[in-house]
Amino acid sequence: MTAPRLAVWKFSSCDGCQLTLLDLEDELVSLSGELEIGYFLEATSDTLPPPYDLSLVEGSVAAGADLERIRWIREQSRHLVTIGACATAGGVQALRNLSPLPEYQSVVYARPDYLDSLDDSTPISAHVPVDFELRGCPIDKRQLLEVITAFLADRKPDIPTHSVCFECKLRGTTCVTVAHGTPCLGPVTHAGCGALCPAYGRGCYGCFGPVPTTPGGGGPNTRAMLPLLRRDGLSEADIARLYRTFNAEAPEFAEAARQAEEEAR
């Protein structure tokens, strides 16, 4: 039996999530024994032809050429996993969705007519079916390893969808909101980072995006968070900015930012 063929793809992104794969220093050797690297330009310029058993896709769809490329990648991939806030929610660059693109382009680029930008930065799942989404800005390397080992064992990856609060409590971190009055998005943010920021006395910035919304009415109660964030010293503008840091276009956080701006009016 040949080892499953892995491909790692980059769209509009900072490369930080791909780098997480290389950060798996202790596991890299055994990883390369269990998986055949078919396409991973950040690691090697050698490539193998498709199809690929597992494709990890980083970045958002933000340029015209991306549209065709992601469809091709999907066709060539048995299992497609998007990694990171760009790929799962459009990323930081989705901030541009909030205002007209030409305004930015003319300020930043001497010859905007050379650009092939789409009006919006969108998640991969807006264009092709995705088998699994791994959240984070950047993703967590333990979680990446879990997704890969689960793929190899053909089991369900253990990637909890509960709030960051669960992780604070599991690691024994005292709640920074309750005990210190620090504004924190933990209660409405998807777990995965291991509650890194609160462990160092900082509030959660929401890197992993909102907890999931379900048809039955589950989802982040961002409206109930508003008075809490205000009590802890944030203005409505601060709150809108906080929700728009990494996952601006995740629908629930986009809505939360709008709620905050509405309140300010």
Place this chain on the structure above:
Amino acid sequence: MTPVPYRVADRRQESADTVTLTLAPAAHALPPFRPGQFAMLYAFGVGEAPLSVSGISGNLLHHTVRAVGKVSEALCRAEPGNWIGVRGPYGTAWPTPPAGDDVLVVAGGIGLAPLRPVIVESLARSGRLSVLVGYREPGEQLFPAELPLWRRRAQVLVTVDRPTPGWQGPVGLVTALLDTADCRTDRCTAFLCGPEPMMRATVGELLRRGVPAERIVLSLERNMHCGTGWCGHCQLGPLLLCRDGPVVDWARAGEPLSVSER
């Protein structure tokens, strides 16, 4: 609470996505299972799933598994000789109906699996046996090899939601079969397993026909991780289904099931 090693002794494909595994202890057998009880089956490296027994013969356990998730897919792929970890027996068993009572079995899809031992035991009893089964499609029918045997002693009626070409049986909900069921509602114990909406509808019809709540017995399903009452996932109001279920009569299950949980 570690899984006890068993081996797949036999594997029978029931339908496209469902197989019946016969499991034999690799060394020491677990305590005897009773019909209605369940085991936690462990597919190495993939995980555990709670599954009611679909048959018991001596030390051998039969489990009929439908591939709906990673664990059940792995179990369905298991071949004779493969290792399967087993914990159990857990939960409550089907009650024995009073002597001379009729037995009515109402199943939805894979819900027929836990009821199979009830049917097998009832075939040997006096009193009437009526088996009503609803499937989504004809291709989902279970235990095709045993049906002729059942039909010799019992009334077996099968209905489907979506007929395929060649289907000549009834189409529609399993509750529509109740009118033709060969049982005396005043002297009948009803055994139900299937999707909850189907069981609710069936119970409603049975109560209306005068079957007492204590004689309507259901096998219920909730998320389960331990089987031992510690993980809390299988709560249904006052019931811990791994301990107080999965087999519960309507007198106990009716109230918690009447609360909309969404």
Place this chain on the structure above:
Amino acid sequence: MNAPAPLAEIDESGLAALFDALVRRGRTVVGPTVKDDAIVLAELGSAAELPHGWGVETEPGGYRLRPRTDRAAFAHSAGPQSWKTFLHPPRARLWQADRASDGTVTVREDDAPAPRYAFLGVRPCDLRAIAVQDRVLTAGAYRDPVYGRRRDGVFLIVVECTEPGGVCFCTSMGTGPGLPEGSAFDLALTETAGPGGLSYLIRAGSPEGSELLAELPARPTDGVRARAAVAGAAGRMGREVDASDLRALMAGTMTAERWNQVADRCLTCGNCTMVCPTCFCTTTEETTDLTGDHAERWRRWDSCFDLDFSHLHGVGPVRSSARSRYRQWLTHKLGTWYDQFGSSGCVGCGRCIAWCPVGIDITEEVTALRAESGAAGAR
């Protein structure tokens, strides 16, 4: 009739002697200490690490350390953790399994001996919480080996409560502030601070406790000051609630409008369940290594607020809305816990009130449900 046993007390040096005696016996002492602006429970190196001179102020959604005017070490109400962190740890490996090349699997249970803990400073409410978890995890048909191993060896030193907090309601639940009759413990202390320093009324509740007490520099006392401090505490609870027949109240209010109101505020973040000293729910983690031939089963705390908690194939989460998840938590805690385990699941410690970021108050919810149920009944 037996003459009443003479009462004994120790001073601060006696407390240090008690600590040292526990360490000499090979015990790992866990108790309160100040960390990250809170009084947490942690393994302690000496009695000096106790939170001497610190108190806390609690309110719904709020917790602050406050310096005290005395050196009292136990004049604070419940913090962010409970003893379940040590008895029912957040993560535990249950077993490991290895697959040989012929497909044979060997499963090894994790049965390493547990640390021999001494818990110093268990409040009566928390002692009841331990008893509640005992019933859930060890008194049924199966005994949880992880909890059981840790629980078997633990030495319990209760400290009665003399300084209730703003969210405490143990008097309403009948669990404190003094040690209820019939409690099981090894040693019980009552701390008072006076001009002469700290003193601790001390009594033994077990043979091992008596043995240890005999080694301490104790002196006789009438215990009057200690008794008065506990009695005074009973009158200073931050909250109270009518706890009569909560089981029936919960069963009768499943469709109450109040659940919608609390759902508007609830973040479904799960904090209440994580800080609750009796919440016991767990989920399992199935891990494999990259070769796929080594697997491990872990379990970790879970919560009825997690959407996956009630997940069923083909159905999704049985309980999805904030309304149904909060209702599951409260009705289980106060109602169906009786059906399942023969007691209330609430001990009145107030943690769920203080550590709820938006300050949802269980006592307020009960009162509102009772009012709604009363109004419905009167109609």
